[in-house]
Amino acid sequence: MxxxxxxxxxxxxxxxxxxxxxxxxxxxxxxxxxxxxxxxxxxxxxxxxxxxxxxxxxxxxxxxxxxxxxxxxxxxxxxxxxxxxxxxxLSQMRGVSVDPSRRVARVEGGAQWSDVTSAAARHGLAALAGSSGDVGVTGYTLGGGVSWLARSHGLAANHVLAFEVVTAYGEPRRVDQEHDPDLFWALRGGGGSFAVVTAIEFALFPISEVYAGALFFPLEQAREVLNAWARWTDTVPAEITSIGRVVRFPAVPDVPPHLAGKSYTVVEAATTLDPVAADDLLAPLRALGASHDTFATIPVERLDQLNMDPPAPTPIYGDGWLQTDLNAEAVETVVRAVGSGVDTPLLAVDLRHLGGALNSGRGGGAIDGLPGAFLGFAVGITARPEAIDRVRSAVTGIQDGLEPWRAPARYLNFVEQPSDARSFYDPLTWARLRAFKAAYDPDDLIRSNHPIPAAQA
Ligand SMILES: Cc1cc2nc3c(=O)[nH]c(=O)nc-3n(C[C@H](O)[C@H](O)[C@H](O)COP(=O)(O)OP(=O)(O)OC[C@H]3O[C@@H](n4cnc5c(N)ncnc54)[C@H](O)[C@@H]3O)c2cc1C
Known part of the structure; x- marks a missing residue:
């Protein structure tokens, strides 16, 4: 036909x-x-x-x-x-139901994180959600999922209980530890190459409030603040997850007036520790003299405001990397790329602190943690096609500059350019993923953003 x-x-x-x-x-x-x-x-x-x-x-x-x-x-x-x-x-399939007695959410394949965090919060529960409320639960979870609770709870993918899928042959199936365990393993970190996900069931956690906020420092303090933050990350417990970043806020109506058109070095953090213990931990960073300090106890579902991600669809060019260390030389590389006085098209360079439960390998799927100490991401806005070349070369430039400290692996969700998915996995995992692709979709009917090629027979 x-x-x-x-x-x-x-x-x-x-x-x-x-x-x-x-x-x-x-x-x-x-x-x-x-x-x-x-x-x-x-x-x-x-x-x-x-x-x-x-x-x-x-x-x-x-x-x-x-x-x-x-x-x-x-x-x-x-x-x-x-x-x-x-x-x-799947953008119309966004249903969410929460079973508070089991602390489990079932969400349809097109749900966004804000759909889930608000439904879970009504029961005093939290999900391992992305930094932005409009990120899709499915793509995020298939790739791993690094939340504001990542250092204490690990990747979102490792808390999935079941997927409902339609296979490459059009069959609906429920996939879990007992049913198609190979597919269940591959979907937890292997990305979207294996089946169409129509719903996911995953664990929620009894957290209704967190202590969270951001310290804003002048851009001129980038070297001092990023060095202090990097050393500070060596000392903090797994209950605190933080991001060190350099941001040039665009002068657009969506950005609050006190930030619009201004540039800052920012440290953001979220913790389940009580505020007194958290304030003790934050004291050395505060002593650097932040110009704004937004730390407060907030409802956990408001964490999607903390990183100040774009609130609506946006033209961007970005890419990410994993880093083993952020020593003074690596900080210098960041400062030279986006510090004060540099003419850069980059909106932000973010460094997320990893470790804690992300190191421990919870045995949950194709990935069960992330190697490295920091997860980097550089991004610029590309409202006009002419801007793309300049942003691309700035993104590539900072990645190349940080090469000596980059981990050999990459994190699927933060890779936004075409790349060889082999670089996301160790060789054994890669071979298993290719074998399962051959078993579940040998004709490569399902096309994902980071494809896993079927193993040859
Ligand atoms: C502003 C912003 C903030 C972010 N914050 C975080 C963060 O805090 N932590 C983090 O880990 N990542 C974060 N990310 C990265 C994010 O996890 C990835 O971009 C992820 O792929 C988004 O999933 P999506 O479903 O929204 O995207 P999509 O582009 O819709 O999907 C990406 C891929 O996932 C697969 N997929 C999606 N839906 C399905 C489905 N129903 N069935 C089968 N396959 C499917 C497909 O292969 C698809 O190509 C962020 C990205 C942005 C742009």
Missing amino acids: SVHKSLDLLALDLDGVLTLPGDPEWDQARQAWNLAVDQQPVAVATVASVRDVQAVVTAARRAGLRVAPQSTGHNASPMGALADTILLR
């Missing part, structure tokens, strides 16, 4: 909507959260049910097309233009 005919039949079969090039809604339907990405699939299926997902996968197989599942498009840029592919958008 021709592709055209298959898509016509699929459109009639869906509870959701199939959008085709030329339709008035086309540009909106194909738009990713990262507005710099120009997705040009053969069609966009905005699904409303598991039955829809099955119909899309089955129709794609018959028509010789591929399927690219997407929740929000936060990490759409590595995927390219999507030729011969149906973009399967």
Whole structure:
């Protein structure tokens, strides 16, 4: 059957909507959260049910097309233009239910973190959510998931109890420790190459409030503050997770007036310790003379404001890396790239402190922790296509400069450019992932942003 005919039949079969090039809604339907990405699939299926997902996968197989599942498009840029592919958008499947007695959430495949954190908070519970409320739960969890509670609780992927999926052959399945354990293992850190996830069940934690905030220092203090923060991270317990960063806030209406158009060195932290103990820990950083100090006890669901991520879809170019150390020389590299007096197109360079439960290997899946002491990310806004080259070269420049301290592995979720997924895993894990791809999707029907190629027979 021709592709055209298959898509016509699929459109009639869906509870959701199939959008085709030329339709008035086309540009909106194909738009990713990262507005710099120009997705040009053969069609966009905005699904409303598991039955829809099955119909899309089955129709794609018959028509010789591929399927690219997407929740929000936060990490759409590595995927390219999507030729011969149906973009399967789960953005309408955002249902969340919380079982407070079991402390478990079940969320649909297109849910965003703010859907979950608000539902869990109503029961005094917290999820291992991303720093930004509109990040998709599924993409984040399939890649690992580093939350503000990461050092005390580990990766989000390691607290998944079950996935509900539609396989590459269009079959709905519940996948857990007893059912398709290989697939269950691969989905916890192996990314989106194996199946379409229609729902996830994961553990919640009895945390309703945290002590959290940010210390803002002048940009001129970047060297002093980042060095002090880096040494401080060696001393703090796993109950405190922090980020050291240099930020140039754009002068746009979404940014609060006291920050808009200004640049700062910032230390953000969140902790489940009581405020008195936390204040003792923070004292040496405060002694450096912050110009604003926002630390307070806050409802845990408000952690999605702490990193001041863009509140809406934004055109960005960014990339991340893992770092083994942040010694004075490494800090100097950061300062030379984005410190005071430097003309840089970078909006932010973030260094997240890892370690704690992220080191301990909880045996939960394809990844069960992250190697390295810091997770770096450099990003710039690319509102005009001409800006991309300059931001790209600044992002590459800081990564190259930090090469002596970079860990050999990379973290899937923070890699936003096309790259060899082999670099996310040790050789044994890579071989197992390739074997499971061959078992579950040998024809490579499911297209992910960081593909795992099937092992050859
Ligand atoms: C502003 C911002 C803040 C962030 N904060 C954090 C953070 O705090 N911690 C962290 O670890 N990461 C963070 N990230 C990275 C984030 O985890 C990744 O971008 C992740 O891929 C986002 O998932 P998504 O579903 O929103 O994105 P999408 O681009 O929709 O999905 C990414 C990939 O996941 C897979 N996928 C998504 N949905 C499905 C599905 N239903 N079934 C099968 N596969 C699917 C696909 O392979 C897809 O290509 C952040 C990113 C941004 C831009």
